[in-house]
Amino acid sequence: MEKAKKRQFGIIATIVLAAVIVLGLLWATTAAKKNEEHQDTLQRVQKLGRIVWGVKADTKLFGLMDTKTGVAKGFDVDIAKALTVQISKQTGVPMSAEFVPVSSSSKIQLLKNTNIDGTVSTMTITPEREKIIDFTNQYFDAGQSILVKKDSGIKSIKDMNDPKYKIIVIVGTTAAEETKKFAPKAKLIAVQDYATGMQALKAGQGQAMSTDNAILYGFATENPDYQIAGGTFTHGPYGIAFDNNQRPMVRETNKALAIIKENGTYNKLIKKWFSDVPGLDWHELEAK
Numbered sequence: 001m002e003k004a005k006k007r008q009f010g011i012i013a014t015i016v017l018a019a020v021i022v023l024g025l026l027w028a029t030t031a032a033k034k035n036e037e038h039q040d041t042l043q044r045v046q047k048l049g050r051i052v053w054g055v056k057a058d059t060k061l062f063g064l065m066d067t068k069t070g071v072a073k074g075f076d077v078d079i080a081k082a083l084t085v086q087i088s089k090q091t092g093v094p095m096s097a098e099f100v101p102v103s104s105s106s107k108i109q110l111l112k113n114t115n116i117d118g119t120v121s122t123m124t125i126t127p128e129r130e131k132i133i134d135f136t137n138q139y140f141d142a143g144q145s146i147l148v149k150k151d152s153g154i155k156s157i158k159d160m161n162d163p164k165y166k167i168i169v170i171v172g173t174t175a176a177e178e179t180k181k182f183a184p185k186a187k188l189i190a191v192q193d194y195a196t197g198m199q200a201l202k203a204g205q206g207q208a209m210s211t212d213n214a215i216l217y218g219f220a221t222e223n224p225d226y227q228i229a230g231g232t233f234t235h236g237p238y239g240i241a242f243d244n245n246q247r248p249m250v251r252e253t254n255k256a257l258a259i260i261k262e263n264g265t266y267n268k269l270i271k272k273w274f275s276d277v278p279g280l281d282w283h284e285l286e287a288k
Contacts, residue, residue: 042248046093053080054102054119060218061273062122072099075273076120082265086256111243118242122214125239134246135239136253143232145213156230157182166206168197175211178234220278227279261287
């Protein structure tokens, strides 16, 4: 009798253990599949039929929110639209482009949280960022420039390598360090933000403001007495970014980027947004 009870208990225990193992495997498989779907951006956008792009809302010419209509406008926005159309053709899945405003400090976290699928937002490709997110090939050849008054006689950053010149830079950026490399004799004036920098330039506190050329393009169009002088003197190309380990999405986007450059779409957008920037030879920005 005692042996029979032990045998019965052993059978029940075996069945329970087997059930636990099977349920565990099912749970693990489901979790892995769900995690895979969460992580695979290309699968997600195809399934939902849309690509949610993070774009700037305060960078004139690249990404600026129209306060009257609430519609985002700019070169980055148009690039995202063109890429969405092309990726839809490549994959055979119709997709729309949606836009979410991002800032320099929020865009990576929004990618990590899947609040956005990708971002086209004047984002410089750097080795540090490449450790945590994926970049496409560069889509815009950005770098640091100087903005000067048209009648200043200043043609480039090298002209300012003299103690008589003062260059306005923004606190917290790399502009001061880079400017010192090219004009070490010039004095630097550091201000808290770009608007203050432009006011200081207009007030004559300095003869130039130096920062990312994409930002200076916007100031040049708003202030016709000022122009960008000498092109860029650093190299900080912009890339389209996705969360890390998104090779399928990066591959499709790189393919789409190459095609819109080949078929002329990219150059049309360059002309649309940059042909009226004072002091800028917009042809230098065209795809070669």
